[in-house]
Amino acid sequence: GQQLNQSPQSMFIQEGEDVSMNCTSSSIFNTWLWYKQDPGEGPVLLIALYKAGELTSNGRLTAQFGITRKDSFLNISASIPSDVGIYFCAGQLIGGNYQLIWGAGTKLIIKP
Amino acid sequence: KAGVTQTPRYLIKTRGQQVTLSCSPISGHRSVSWYQQTPGQGLQFLFEYFSETQRNKGNFPGRFSGRQFSNSRSEMNVSTLELGDSALYLCASSFAQGNTGELFFGEGSRLTVL
Numbered sequence: 001g002q003q004l005n006q007s008p009q010s011m012f013i014q015e016g017e018d019v020s021m022n023c024t025s026s027s028i029f030n031t032w033l034w035y036k037q038d039p040g041e042g043p044v045l046l047i048a049l050y051k052a053g054e055l056t057s058n059g060r061l062t063a064q065f066g067i068t069r070k071d072s073f074l075n076i077s078a079s080i081p082s083d084v085g086i087y088f089c090a091g092q093l094i095g096g097n098y099q100l101i102w103g104a105g106t107k108l109i110i111k112p
Numbered sequence: 113k114a115g116v117t118q119t120p121r122y123l124i125k126t127r128g129q130q131v132t133l134s135c136s137p138i139s140g141h142r143s144v145s146w147y148q149q150t151p152g153q154g155l156q157f158l159f160e161y162f163s164e165t166q167r168n169k170g171n172f173p174g175r176f177s178g179r180q181f182s183n184s185r186s187e188m189n190v191s192t193l194e195l196g197d198s199a200l201y202l203c204a205s206s207f208a209q210g211n212t213g214e215l216f217f218g219e220g221s222r223l224t225v226l
Contacts, residue, residue, distance in 0.1 A: 031212065031213045033213050033214070040219070041217075041219055041220075042116070042202050042204070042217025042218050042219050042220055043155070043202075043215075043217050044217070045214050045215070045216075048212060048213065048214055050212070088154065088155065090213065091213075092213050097167075097168055098168075098213075099157065099160070099168045100157070100213055100215070102154055102155045102157070103154065104152075104153070104154040105154050105155075
């Protein structure tokens with residue numbers, strides 16, 4: 001089936017560092033979404049992107065819908081301990097049946 | 113506004129048994145999707161229901177089934193359980209099918225198969 005390549009798989013960062021992760025595909029998407037899953041919880045939507053080139057912020061989080069429609073990135077500035085968790089990208093294919101295609105997740109870990 | 117409620121939260125079964133998981137969506141949401149999450153495998157789509165009809169289905173064997181009731185509540189069933197079915201099963205609701213891709217997830221039902 002369709003795949004989203006999400007990287008990195010995991011990140012070890014120091015508190016206060018900026019974080020960057022991305023998702024790429026060979027297919028074209030009309031929607032990109034970024035979710036975060038805290039331990040023991042279900043994923044929660046962070047940012048939704050609906051137009052190529054769109055750049056959207058949510059507090060310290062910024063995400064962009066790639067101009068080719070085949071990729072998206074998420075940046076977190078000045079990371080804090082509560083940023084720990086798994087971040088998932090998801091997209092809806094152009095001409096698809098609205099089903100979301102999911103990345104495998106990026107696990108964010110704060111180094112002690 | 114109450115969130116998505118999944119029951120039970122935890123359960124342990126043995127191989128060969130069957131299990132039924134329940135999901136109550138956010139009030140007013142008519143679409144319910146189910147996902148399987150295992151470590152390292154991300155979220156694997158099982159199926160989506162809208163107005164009591166299965167609209168999309170993932171690549172899972174027929175042992176995995178589901179249904180949706182007229183009040184939008186949904187159940188999924190796994191028959192003849194295998195060890196590999198141990199996972200977190202997540203339910204997500206949205207106002208309409210597909211919609212904008214914005215899903216609201218429950219906390220999940222963690223199934224352990226011994």
